[in-house]
Amino acid sequence: MNKMSLLDLAKGRTVLLDGALGTELMARGLPLGACPESWNADRPEAVREVHRDYFAAGSDAVSTNSFGGSRIKLAGHGLAARTAELNVAAARLAREVAPADRYVAGSIGPTGKFLKPQGEFTEDEFESVFAEQSAALAEGGVDVLIVETQYDLHEALCALRGARRAGSLPVFVTMTFNAVPRGYFTLMGDTVTRCVSELEKAGAAAVGANCTLNSQQMVDLVASIRRETVLPVIVQANAGKPVLGADGRVAYSQTLEDYVRFVPDLVRGGANFVGGCCGTNPAFIKAMAASIARRTS
Amino acid sequence: MNKDDLFREMKKAIVDGDGPAAGRLAGEAVRSGLDLLEVIDKGYVPGIHEVGELWEKGDYFLPELISSAEAMKSAMAVIEPELERARLHARTGGKVVIGTVEGDIHDIGKNLVAAMLQAGGFEVFDLGADVKLERFIEKAESVGADFICLSALLTTTMINQKRFVALLKEKNLRDRFKVLVGGAPASHRWAEEVGADGYAENAVAAVKLAKRLSPGRS
Numbered sequence: 001m002n003k004m005s006l007l008d009l010a011k012g013r014t015v016l017l018d019g020a021l022g023t024e025l026m027a028r029g030l031p032l033g034a035c036p037e038s039w040n041a042d043r044p045e046a047v048r049e050v051h052r053d054y055f056a057a058g059s060d061a062v063s064t065n066s067f068g069g070s071r072i073k074l075a076g077h078g079l080a081a082r083t084a085e086l087n088v089a090a091a092r093l094a095r096e097v098a099p100a101d102r103y104v105a106g107s108i109g110p111t112g113k114f115l116k117p118q119g120e121f122t123e124d125e126f127e128s129v130f131a132e133q134s135a136a137l138a139e140g141g142v143d144v145l146i147v148e149t150q151y152d153l154h155e156a157l158c159a160l161r162g163a164r165r166a167g168s169l170p171v172f173v174t175m176t177f178n179a180v181p182r183g184y185f186t187l188m189g190d191t192v193t194r195c196v197s198e199l200e201k202a203g204a205a206a207v208g209a210n211c212t213l214n215s216q217q218m219v220d221l222v223a224s225i226r227r228e229t230v231l232p233v234i235v236q237a238n239a240g241k242p243v244l245g246a247d248g249r250v251a252y253s254q255t256l257e258d259y260v261r262f263v264p265d266l267v268r269g270g271a272n273f274v275g276g277c278c279g280t281n282p283a284f285i286k287a288m289a290a291s292i293a294r295r296t297s
Numbered sequence: 298m299n300k301d302d303l304f305r306e307m308k309k310a311i312v313d314g315d316g317p318a319a320g321r322l323a324g325e326a327v328r329s330g331l332d333l334l335e336v337i338d339k340g341y342v343p344g345i346h347e348v349g350e351l352w353e354k355g356d357y358f359l360p361e362l363i364s365s366a367e368a369m370k371s372a373m374a375v376i377e378p379e380l381e382r383a384r385l386h387a388r389t390g391g392k393v394v395i396g397t398v399e400g401d402i403h404d405i406g407k408n409l410v411a412a413m414l415q416a417g418g419f420e421v422f423d424l425g426a427d428v429k430l431e432r433f434i435e436k437a438e439s440v441g442a443d444f445i446c447l448s449a450l451l452t453t454t455m456i457n458q459k460r461f462v463a464l465l466k467e468k469n470l471r472d473r474f475k476v477l478v479g480g481a482p483a484s485h486r487w488a489e490e491v492g493a494d495g496y497a498e499n500a501v502a503a504v505k506l507a508k509r510l511s512p513g514r515s
Contacts, residue, residue: 026453033400033427033454076402112403118363180355189358212481242452242482244459244490250452250482278452278482 006061006103006144007170007205010232010272014292017105017236017275018054018062019285025050025065035077037069040089047090052097057282058289059275061103063146066090066137071129072111072121084136091140105146105172106137108159115154123158130162138167146172146234149211149277151187153195160202170205172273174234176212177221184221192221196228208234211277214254215239215262219269226270235271237262239279252279260287264295300331304340307372311344312351314364316371323375333376337387337418341372345416349501359409362500366412389420390511391443394436396424397480398457403450406480409500410446417504419444430461437474443512446503447493449480458483459491466492475510479503 009015022036028046030036039047051062068074069090071083079086087106094104108130113119115126134145145163150156156173163171175195177184184192199207207229209221215237222235240254259280266274274292276284298306303322310318319341326336348365351357357365373387380387393414397407404426415421422440424432437445449455458478465471475494478487488496495510497503 022451023453033402112405114405118360181353182355185355185358187359189360241484242455243484243486250456252452 003101005170006105007232009060009103010206014267014271014295015060015273016058016285016289016292017234017273018051018059019276019280019282020278021050021063021065021067021107023278024053024281035068035074035079037066037074037086037090038077038079040065040086040093041082044089044093047093048097051094053282054285055097055099055102057285059102059285061105061143062094062098063105063107063148064090064094064137064140064142065107066133067107067109067148069136070108070111070133072113073109076112083132087133087136088140091137091142095141103143104141105144106134106140106142106169108133108137108145108147108163109149110151110155115152115158123154126155126158127162127165130159131166132162134163134166134169138169142169144170144172144205146174148174148236150175153186153188153190153198156195157198157202160199160204164203171203172206172208172234173199173204174208174210174236175199177209178212179217184224192224193228196225200229200231204231206232206234206273208236208271208273210234210236211238213237214241215259215266219262219265222266222269222271232272233270234273234275235266236275236277237266238277239284242279254279256284256287259284260291263288263291267292267295298325303331304336304343307336307340308344308347310372311341311365311368312347314361314368316364316368319368320371320375323372327375327379333380333383334385334387337373337376341369342418345369345413345504349504352499352501362409362413366409366416369416370412388418390414390418390508392420392422392440393444393446393507394422394424394433394440394442395446395448396428396433397426397448397450398454398461399427399429400457401449401451401454402426403480404448406450406500407446407448410448410479410497410503413500413504414446414507417508419504419507430457430464433461434465434468434470438470442474444477444507444510445474446477446479449478449483452482455480455482455487458487458493462492477503477506477510
């Protein structure tokens, strides 16, 4: 039997993604400053466990442990030579624990470097690096690719082109916007309109926003994304800002209740895929699942 | 070109992020025997101020800030050797040791703050990313820094900003340096909680903050 595609699923109902991954790995002992992707080889069971927790919480799809898995980013940890291996492993680990009716999205984050003239890299170099990562994630068996947390539209377009060059998987792209006095802009100054229209033109299968903004701010942003496109829209908000908890650990300013309160508004505003970003965990996803179920029942 | 026109052109070169023009105008100022300290103060620095205002209004973004900071560098590369020859020093807001804390390899924001502080007249010692906390102190002591600026992007590494303040206290050096914190997860509240002297949301705000706390002030 052919499973319905993730995009087709989103035509019928709101699709639930997962929440933060790195902090879940830290909770399982990933040391400060260590490369999270290295655990795809060294501590595979810990990575599987996080994915399992998110599926159990109700995620329809989880993102692989490959956010920093581009050759450029891995080079910062001296792991560039293991790019293919760590990305294939990232995809396999999620695939192995995904129930038959659930999905795996191959996560692709920014390189952390700039294109010329602000940086040293050319668009061709970025595109090749992203194509390499995409091919490895595809080989490991992901259903879609998700290019995330992009603060530079040009880099996002390189990733989108690289991913499309590498194969035929649908490519989702989420940009990171900041609230400035004149509205929402990326770090590089790209507007919502420009991001959405360029990504759509370049063949993105779904577009949206993640990180930096909390779930209340995302309600405002999702409406402006929705106005610009007929594509499915993705929203993954942060749980507010980090604060120092009473126990001396970092906590987030938006409580679970306050975060989830805005989920119905996100969906009403046009989000087809919702999930979490920094500060969220399986408990958030579970509460979001309940909120979405209430809305559709 | 008379002096006022020259100053206006200098300001424009900075605002436009036009490095070649900024350098060429600095050369003209040198050849005309102008007071180079006045050239910096009345020609170039107003450009950096305007860039800051444009950023705060949301008209300028990271690419424009980088271009303007680079243009400022082009001008200073011409002016500084001349000042040295005349045994003069550009007025400095103070010495700054800056870096991204250990465990964190993210340096985009830190680089921008370093560039803007330098453009804003501070002497900047950039230690890079993933910097051991002790290293900040060693460097700050050896150069006689006024400020130590700590960047962190991750919620898991920002805790090192707190550890750093504790380390300074432990070494009885807390009053020697002003400690400023920044990075995506940081906030004014965070700075208060960890006992830092200040927080700035972005590179432009960082320059303002450092100027406000500058020892040369008042």
